Amino acid sequence: MRDAYVIGAGQSPYGSFPSESYRSLFRTAFEATTESVDHGVDPSEIDEAFIGMISIGGRQLGLSGPAVTEHAGLHGIPTTRVENACAASGSGVRHAIQAVKSGMADLALAGGVEMMTDLSSDTTRYWFGVSGETEWERMAGTTFSGVYAQIASAHMAEYGTTREQLSRVAVKSHENGARNPKAHLGFECSLEQAEGAATVADPLTLYHCCPTSDGAAGVLIASEDVAAEYTDRPVKISGVGAASDGVGLFQRESYTSLPATRKAGRDAYEMAGISPDKLDFAEVHDCFSIAEILAYEDLGFCEVGQGGQLIEDGVTTLEGDLPVNTSGGLKSKGHPIGATGAGQLVEAFDQLRGTAGDRQVEDAEIGLTHNVGGSGGAAVVHVLEAPERAEVES
Amino acid sequence: MRDAYVIGAGQSPYGSFPSESYRSLFRTAFEATTESVDHGVDPSEIDEAFIGMISIGGRQLGLSGPAVTEHAGLHGIPTTRVENACAASGSGVRHAIQAVKSGMADLALAGGVEMMTDLSSDTTRYWFGVSGETEWERMAGTTFSGVYAQIASAHMAEYGTTREQLSRVAVKSHENGARNPKAHLGFECSLEQAEGAATVADPLTLYHCCPTSDGAAGVLIASEDVAAEYTDRPVKISGVGAASDGVGLFQRESYTSLPATRKAGRDAYEMAGISPDKLDFAEVHDCFSIAEILAYEDLGFCEVGQGGQLIEDGVTTLEGDLPVNTSGGLKSKGHPIGATGAGQLVEAFDQLRGTAGDRQVEDAEIGLTHNVGGSGGAAVVHVLEAPERAEVES
Numbered sequence: 001m002r003d004a005y006v007i008g009a010g011q012s013p014y015g016s017f018p019s020e021s022y023r024s025l026f027r028t029a030f031e032a033t034t035e036s037v038d039h040g041v042d043p044s045e046i047d048e049a050f051i052g053m054i055s056i057g058g059r060q061l062g063l064s065g066p067a068v069t070e071h072a073g074l075h076g077i078p079t080t081r082v083e084n085a086c087a088a089s090g091s092g093v094r095h096a097i098q099a100v101k102s103g104m105a106d107l108a109l110a111g112g113v114e115m116m117t118d119l120s121s122d123t124t125r126y127w128f129g130v131s132g133e134t135e136w137e138r139m140a141g142t143t144f145s146g147v148y149a150q151i152a153s154a155h156m157a158e159y160g161t162t163r164e165q166l167s168r169v170a171v172k173s174h175e176n177g178a179r180n181p182k183a184h185l186g187f188e189c190s191l192e193q194a195e196g197a198a199t200v201a202d203p204l205t206l207y208h209c210c211p212t213s214d215g216a217a218g219v220l221i222a223s224e225d226v227a228a229e230y231t232d233r234p235v236k237i238s239g240v241g242a243a244s245d246g247v248g249l250f251q252r253e254s255y256t257s258l259p260a261t262r263k264a265g266r267d268a269y270e271m272a273g274i275s276p277d278k279l280d281f282a283e284v285h286d287c288f289s290i291a292e293i294l295a296y297e298d299l300g301f302c303e304v305g306q307g308g309q310l311i312e313d314g315v316t317t318l319e320g321d322l323p324v325n326t327s328g329g330l331k332s333k334g335h336p337i338g339a340t341g342a343g344q345l346v347e348a349f350d351q352l353r354g355t356a357g358d359r360q361v362e363d364a365e366i367g368l369t370h371n372v373g374g375s376g377g378a379a380v381v382h383v384l385e386a387p388e389r390a391e392v393e394s
Numbered sequence: 395m396r397d398a399y400v401i402g403a404g405q406s407p408y409g410s411f412p413s414e415s416y417r418s419l420f421r422t423a424f425e426a427t428t429e430s431v432d433h434g435v436d437p438s439e440i441d442e443a444f445i446g447m448i449s450i451g452g453r454q455l456g457l458s459g460p461a462v463t464e465h466a467g468l469h470g471i472p473t474t475r476v477e478n479a480c481a482a483s484g485s486g487v488r489h490a491i492q493a494v495k496s497g498m499a500d501l502a503l504a505g506g507v508e509m510m511t512d513l514s515s516d517t518t519r520y521w522f523g524v525s526g527e528t529e530w531e532r533m534a535g536t537t538f539s540g541v542y543a544q545i546a547s548a549h550m551a552e553y554g555t556t557r558e559q560l561s562r563v564a565v566k567s568h569e570n571g572a573r574n575p576k577a578h579l580g581f582e583c584s585l586e587q588a589e590g591a592a593t594v595a596d597p598l599t600l601y602h603c604c605p606t607s608d609g610a611a612g613v614l615i616a617s618e619d620v621a622a623e624y625t626d627r628p629v630k631i632s633g634v635g636a637a638s639d640g641v642g643l644f645q646r647e648s649y650t651s652l653p654a655t656r657k658a659g660r661d662a663y664e665m666a667g668i669s670p671d672k673l674d675f676a677e678v679h680d681c682f683s684i685a686e687i688l689a690y691e692d693l694g695f696c697e698v699g700q701g702g703q704l705i706e707d708g709v710t711t712l713e714g715d716l717p718v719n720t721s722g723g724l725k726s727k728g729h730p731i732g733a734t735g736a737g738q739l740v741e742a743f744d745q746l747r748g749t750a751g752d753r754q755v756e757d758a759e760i761g762l763t764h765n766v767g768g769s770g771g772a773a774v775v776h777v778l779e780a781p782e783r784a785e786v787e788s
Contacts, residue, residue: 001497054456060528062448062479063771066638067527070645076657078636079772080485083475085456091474095489101496103395104634133461134454240498242472244460251464263470377457378473 004100005227005234006384007107007220008037009349011342014184014215014334016117022053022064022216023071026113029216029339030072033111036349037220038231043072046220047105049079050096052089052112053338068113086287088112089217090341090371090380094242096221106226111218112338118214132374133248145209147249147375148288149201154255155290156203159305163203167194168311169289170207170331176318177328179358184213184334208289210329215336217343232387235352238366239272239383241265247377258376261298265370265381269300272366272383276300279322280364281351283344285372285379286329295370296324299381318359326351326359341371341380352386398494399621399628400778401501401614402431403743405736408578408609408728410511416447416458416610417465420507423610423733424466427505430743431614432625437466440614441499443473444490446483446506447732462507480681482506483611484735484765484774488636490615500620504739505612506732512608526768527642539603541643541769542682543595548649549684550597553699557597561588562705563683564601564725570712571722573752578607578728602683604723609730611737626781629746632760633666633777635659641771652770655692659764659775663694666760666777670694673716674758675745677738679766679773680723689764690718693775712753720745720753735765735774746780 010032012025020028034041051065060067065081084091089112096108132138132147155161171191177183194207220230227234243263246252252259269275276299284299286292293307301322302310310316316324327333327347330340348367350356356364365386372379404426406419414422428435445459454461459475478485483506490504526532526541549555565585571577588601614624621628637657640646646653663669670693678693680686687701695716696704704710710718721727721741724734742761744750750758759780766773 060641062477062526063641063768065478066767066771067641069638070640074638076637076639076653078485078488078774079478079638080489081477083456083477084459084473091472094472095474095492098489098492098496098498101498102492103495104492132456243470244463244468244473245470246464247454247457247461259470373460374457377460380472 001101002103003224004097004221004237005224006237006345006349007222007227007230007234008033008041009219009346010036011182011217011339011346012215013182014213014336017214018118020214022113022115023068025115025214025216026068026111027072029111029113029218033218033220038233039229041220041230043074046074046077046107046109048077048099049074049109049111050092051079051081052092052341053081054083054088054114084378085373086337087341087371087373087378087380088338091242093219093342093345093382094240094380097237097240100221100223107220107222109218109220110342111216112342113216114336114338115214116212116336136248136250143201145201145204145288148290149204150249151255151294152203152290155293158256159308161293161308164195165308165312166208166289167191169286169292170194172311172317173286173325173329173331176326176359177332180328180333183328183332184211185332186328204288210287210331210335213334213336215334215339217339217346219342219345233353234387235349236385237382238385239268241267241271241381242379244378245376247374249375258294258298258372258379260376260379261295261370261372264379265299268381268383274366274383278366279368280366281323281326281361282368282370283327283347284324284370286325286331287335291372292324299368299370323361326356326361344369344371345382348384352384395495396497397618398491398615398631399618400631400739400743401616401621401624401628402427402435403613403740404430405576405611405733405740406609407576408607408730411608412512414608416507416509417462419509419608419610420462420505421466423505423507423612427612427614432627433623435614435624437468440468440471440501440503442471442493443468443503444486445473445475446486446735447475448477448482448508478772479767480731481735481765481767481772481774482732485636487613487736487739487776488634488774491631491634494615494617501614501616503612503614504736505610506736507610508730508732509608510606510730530644531642537595539595539598539682542684543598544643545649545688546597546684549687552650553702555687555702558589559702559706560602560683561585563680563686564588566705566711567680567719567723567725570720570753571726574722574727577722577726578605579726580722598682604681604725604729607728607730609728609733609737611733611740613736613739627747628781629743630779631776632779633662635661635665635775636773638772639770641768643769652688652692652766652773654770654773655689655764655766658773659693662775662777668760668777672760673762674760675717675720675755676762676764677721677741678718678764680719680725681729685766686718693764717755720750720755738763738765739776742778746778
């Protein structure tokens with residue numbers, strides 16, 4: 001089984017771009033991806049592509065994978081759209097790794113794109129809600145914020161987690177996002193602002209919820225046989241894990257933990273041969289602030305029930321022992337659904353190569369990305385290692 | 395790179411099943427799949443799943459992969475929905491092969507499901523049209539039948555292909571489908587019926603167009619390391635090829651050939667180390683009768699422009715030299731979009747193991763499956779070999 005390396009990663013800005021299309025945004029991300037390849041890459045060298053996209057509302061519902069890769073100049077290659085709700089391109093990255101490890105591809109592209117702010121199709125907003133469980137949640141009137149509000153309420157009741165702790169997650173995300181020129185909401189917010197914002201679904205305020213964004217991201221994954229042709233500083237993918245679960249909250253034994261995250265994390269740590277305390281940073285799926293606290297616990301950053309305390313103690317700030325969501329996360333960087341998972345690897349790639357600018361984590365050698373679909377019906381975790389470490393081991 | 399084998403394959407009946415759901419139909423197919431495994435398989439032994447589905451119209455748009463695998467009793471495994479329009483589960487089969495060859499899975503499920511006859515959501519029929527190119531075809535009023543009618547007209551003008559030849563494709567499909575208990579339209583039709591039926595899009599009549607069907611199918615793919623645990627008669631996947639292309643007809647150099655099919659076929663033949671004349675049968679993507687004639691030419695069953703003559707000469711009938719669509723094909727067996735590609739491998743599995751009943755091809759040793767997305771924006775080809783041959787080579 002060949003090792004797989006990230007040799008390039010890039011993204012479009014995340015935000016609201018009424019003059020862009022899903023094709024043009026993906027092309028922007030693809031160009032940023034190829035430009036990040038140290039020795040250059042010609043699109044014709046790419047063997048295969050996996051595109052994460054929910055793809056709705058008047059756009060290409062079928063064949064939207066080929067529709068974007070053709071527009072980016074990737075002519076004729078096998079292209080598949082992958083969907084796992086918000087874990088679409090995290091899943092795409094994993095399948096690109098499989099394609100490379102299988103020997104059927106030497107260089108595979110995993111990317112994603114979503115246009116969420118265009119409301120010209122009246123079904124757009126409607127469709128973005130339907131990654132929740134349909135029959136027992138959505139059709140009973142439950143929204144995504146409603147689902148995570150239930151999770152937050154349960155976590156508060158079970159472990160004493162406070163709304164202030166949720167707000168501190170948002171404050172941290174915005175602190176980091178303000179240093180990310182690609183962020184959708186690239187500004188700081190105070191604890192008072194987060195606390196005092198309008199309630200979306202009690203106990204969650206506006207600042208406890210990520211925005212809906214336009215954006216695209218791409219990651220180029222190469223086999224160990226060809227990685228050196230593209231860069232002297234490849235980022236090794238040392239751990240991969242994924243899992244599914246019942247789509248609805250009502251199908252779970254607990255409201256305060258996501259089994260899919262736990263299983264995906266366990267498998268990724270095992271494959272990488274590390275425990276969570278070896279991580280230097282992590283990008284986790286904070287669609288709502290409570291989701292970041294769940295991720296702390298399910299990924300083993302702290303004991304179960306201690307996630308609120310972890311943010312309160314400042315452990316996950318940029319200067320803390322384990323910086324989380326240095327990119328700004330879904331909350332501040334933004335959440336263009338299909339792009340989010342690949343976009344997390346863009347941040348990890350930059351951090352591990354020391355090119356994360358104002359938000360660089362010192363001596364970042366091992367990082368993790370964590371992408372969740374729906375309220376936990378799917379999860380994908382990757383462990384990545386800095387070039388120096390990868391070279392020592394190879 | 396490990397070899398991959400089909401150790402089980404099964405499908406639900408294709409048809410109109412108003413009392414079924416996409417979950418229950420998939421479960422039926424999954425049970426047929428596991429029941430076909432000679433030594434039995436426990437669902438817990440399956441490592442991963444790829445589910446082809448367009449999935450629209452009031453059902454689960456996001457996370458529909460986990461929604462069906464959980465319902466089938468596949469708890470917690472990585473599940474990804476793959477979409478490539480009508481080539482969805484053909485692509486899923488290919489990615490399951492990659493998962494197995496990568497060493498990340500020993501036993502992977504590729505399947506698909508579609509519910510197309512439920513019109514309770516008014517957008518259902520609308521959405522099934524949108525795998526065509528959106529901006530320049532669909533929004534200009536072109537339907538799928540319209541796209542293939544243009545292809546048929548061009549083929550007639552360029553090569554003298556006749557409407558009677560198109561009808562002979564339909565007659566053959568129905569002859570085979572009448573012998574398939576799982577077929578949606580399992581009855582024979584005469585040349586006169588095919589010729590005289592109502593025009594859908596000139597020159598295509600109703601009998602030149604496949605139906606919209608409900609249905610599901612599944613294929614279990616095992617690594618060479620574990621295949622023998624499940625059966626003494628594994629079907630070897632010796633060739634795999636896939637390609638994309640511009641989504642719209644206007645993006646192609648020719649109307650009378652699908653470059654994606656040509657590239658996918660070429661790669662699959664090369665990997666299998668065979669030429670088309672070694673094939674004993676093929677399941678090709680005959681969404682419209684003209685599409686089968688294109689497949690003959692693009693897959694090298696005959697010279698370019700000779701596809702009409704090939705059917706007229708009876709070469710591709712069940713008793714001919716190269717039987718095509720012994721299952722009845724999309725035309726008679728049916729075309730539940732997400733299930734179609736996997737369903738083609740169900741027929742190949744049965745033919746290569748000698749269990750195809752009344753439609754068995756004598757001495758079937760090498761077969762091909764060919765799945766197309768849209769009007770050629772994607773294509774996937776697999777070459778499969780009978781157990782005896784697989785054993786000799788291993």
